[in-house]
Amino acid sequence: MTSHQHDPALSPASPRHVAVVGAGMVGLSTAWFLQEAGVQVTVYERDHVAAGASWGNAGWLTPDLTAPLPEPAVLRYGVRAVLSPRSPVYVPLRADRDLLRFLAGFVAASTPRRWRRGMAAYVPLNQRALEAFDVLAAGGVSARTQPARPFLACFRREKEAQALLTELAAIRDAGQDPTFFPVTGWQARATEPALTDSVGAAVEIHGQRYLNPPEFLRSLAMAVGARGGEILEGREVSDLQHRSGGVTVVCATGEERRHDAVVLAGGAELGDLAGRFGVRQPVQAGRGYSFSVPVEQPPRGPLYFPKQRVACTPLDGRLRVAGMMEFRRHGSPLDQRRITAIVDAVRPFLSGVDLDDRQDEWVGSRPCTADGLPLIGATASARVFVAGGHGMWGIALGPITGQLLAQTVLKGEAAPELAPFDPLR
Ligand SMILES: Cc1cc2nc3c(=O)[nH]c(=O)nc-3n(C[C@H](O)[C@H](O)[C@H](O)COP(=O)(O)OP(=O)(O)OC[C@H]3O[C@@H](n4cnc5c(N)ncnc54)[C@H](O)[C@@H]3O)c2cc1C
Numbered sequence: 202m203t204s205h206q207h208d209p210a211l212s213p214a215s216p217r218h219v220a221v222v223g224a225g226m227v228g229l230s231t232a233w234f235l236q237e238a239g240v241q242v243t244v245y246e247r248d249h250v251a252a253g254a255s256w257g258n259a260g261w262l263t264p265d266l267t268a269p270l271p272e273p274a275v276l277r278y279g280v281r282a283v284l285s286p287r288s289p290v291y292v293p294l295r296a297d298r299d300l301l302r303f304l305a306g307f308v309a310a311s312t313p314r315r316w317r318r319g320m321a322a323y324v325p326l327n328q329r330a331l332e333a334f335d336v337l338a339a340g341g342v343s344a345r346t347q348p349a350r351p352f353l354a355c356f357r358r359e360k361e362a363q364a365l366l367t368e369l370a371a372i373r374d375a376g377q378d379p380t381f382f383p384v385t386g387w388q389a390r391a392t393e394p395a396l397t398d399s400v401g402a403a404v405e406i407h408g409q410r411y412l413n414p415p416e417f418l419r420s421l422a423m424a425v426g427a428r429g430g431e432i433l434e435g436r437e438v439s440d441l442q443h444r445s446g447g448v449t450v451v452c453a454t455g456e457e458r459r460h461d462a463v464v465l466a467g468g469a470e471l472g473d474l475a476g477r478f479g480v481r482q483p484v485q486a487g488r489g490y491s492f493s494v495p496v497e498q499p500p501r502g503p504l505y506f507p508k509q510r511v512a513c514t515p516l517d518g519r520l521r522v523a524g525m526m527e528f529r530r531h532g533s534p535l536d537q538r539r540i541t542a543i544v545d546a547v548r549p550f551l552s553g554v555d556l557d558d559r560q561d562e563w564v565g566s567r568p569c570t571a572d573g574l575p576l577i578g579a580t581a582s583a584r585v586f587v588a589g590g591h592g593m594w595g596i597a598l599g600p601i602t603g604q605l606l607a608q609t610v611l612k613g614e615a616a617p618e619l620a621p622f623d624p625l626r
Contacts, residue, residue, distance in 0.1 A: 216461035216584075216610060217241060220450050222438045222474065225255035226414075226596050227588045228466030229421045230603030232430055233337065235464075238611050242430040243460065245450060247437035251418035253468040257491040257563035258596055259512035259523040260417075261503055262334065262346055262410040264327035265379035267594045268372060269319035269573030270487075271310035274364065290510070291527045291539075300528060303485040306571025319573050320375040322621035326601050327377055331410060333600035341427065344420035346412045349502030351405040353389060355550060356508060359402040365507050366404060380407040393500050395520075399549040411503050413516050414596060438467075441474060441585060448584045462610055464586045469531045469566035471576070471589045479581030480624045484590050486531035486566035490539045491523035493560050497553035509546035520554055522547060526567075535564040567592050576624040577602055578615045586610055587624040 219235050221228045224246035232242040246252065292304065310319070334346050356362045362383055369381050382405045389403035390396045422432055440451040447459045465475050469486040499515040506513075511524040524543045527536070544556045570576065570590040575598065579586050588606045591598050609615045615623070 218460050219610060220245060220460040220463045221466055222463065223466035223468060224250045224422060224432055225253045225466065225468050226418065226599035227591065227602055228464070229418065229425055230599040231464050231466060231588050231606050232425050233421060234603040234607035235610065236425065236428045236430055237340065238607060240611070242425065243458070244425065244430065244432045245436045245438050245452065246432065246434050249434045250422040250432065251415060254565040254567055254595065255418050256415055257523070257561070257565050258414050258489070259491070259503065259514045259521065260412045260414045260516065260596060261512065261514065262331060262412060262597045263352060263406070264330045264597060265369070265372060265377060265406055265409060267323055267327050267330070267597055268368070269310070269316055269323065270569060270592045271307050271573045272316050273311055273313050291525065293529055299483060300485065303483045303571050304528070306483070310572045315572070317375065320372065322574055324376045325618040326598055330597050330601045333604050336604070337421070337600055340424070342420050342424045344413065344417040346410045349409045349411055351407050352409040352502050352505070353393060354404045354406065354505040354507055355389060355396060355400045356402045357399060361508050362402045362404055381405060393504065394498055395496060395500050395551055395553055397550055397552045411514055412596070438474065441477070443582065443584065462584045462586065464588055464606065464610065466588045468589055469568040471568060471587065475580060475587050475624065478585045480576065480587055482570050482576060482590070482624065482626065485528060485569045487569040487592060488525065488527040488529055488564055488566050489523060490525045490535070490543060490564050491521055492540060492562045493519040493521045495555050495558055496520040506547060506550060511543055511547045513547070531566040535562065568595065575602065575622050577606055577619050577622040578609055578624050580624055583613065
């Protein structure tokens, strides 16, 4: 199908059996909310549950920081900085055509006006993001989200905090209501003994939460299974074909099954299948790294080092440390230099943490769109939907995405708050 218009002839009456491609946070949340409405779901996953970005991320549920990734500071960051493998944002010297196209769109979107427009689109989702987790909890997803008491962004000097304070003020201007206070380094260390006296200033953000990603994803998958959903692991979907009142999902194994509708939630690889249904927005892997280390006294909430772009989260009695934004091909091997760069960046700020005793070194791909907005809604086929491209925020926004997309699949029309995220934009 080449047209960007939805084909009404293909509109399913009321889908009873829906396939979801991808068992990450977004796919599983969508499956769960479809089940809420009595739909039978089958989740196809190439590898296993949480095989993608949904495993090794920082697990922050921080709607007060959830904003479009392209922003004016990116333009000031400069070309030289992004070409260094030690830089927190890295672009390889030899970018391919797809990457160049993505970067051109990304730079074009990094203006104050585009950022404000994108932020306004995020607000209605951010305002309901945590509520959607409560719906999952009330409906039987047993893994819990934790309140961050508080969420702490740490800086070497007071003036470094200004950029974050300005961003939080801009998020407030867009219509959200973040509660935040600048504090001294001394106050931050009194709250969090894991911080050294290199932390000279901090910003407390209240009302945020976090979760343990592997545990949460396991629990969400179990809940989908317990309600009668099928999760087929080891099934790569290689093709989708329209056939007499349905869509046939074709797996690389040769297996074929017909469904009333399909939701594509394949993370950074979303574009492979979605491109066949009129979705032209490139989805680029923004690769991030993480590992976990022992900590004498786990912090009471996440610690954020914005200048170094490093995120720390207490997890299973250890500290998960995450960072880097590497615009490289999904599936490229883990580059040990990035792990070293994260360790070096954060070492001066942490005490009682053994950064050399690392476990679970991991690289995963954030699904990034050039305009920084996710893709949520119908494609050129009214039977094929897309949910993904959340970049840095697919954990926080996975459940609300699933909730709104499930309504779209069932009603055949998108909720007004999804208009800016139209996959055919
Ligand atoms: C270092 C790091 C830290 C992060 N921290 C946070 C954070 O604190 N908070 C936050 O909200 N977000 C965070 N993120 C972003 C978040 O992890 C992602 O946005 C989110 O996990 C994306 O979820 P997803 O379900 O769209 O994709 P994924 O989790 O990548 O899932 C996609 C799944 O689809 C499968 N798949 C792909 N193609 C096919 C196919 N053809 N057939 C079958 N299966 C297929 C893949 O195997 C994969 O399992 C972070 C990311 C990174 C890398």
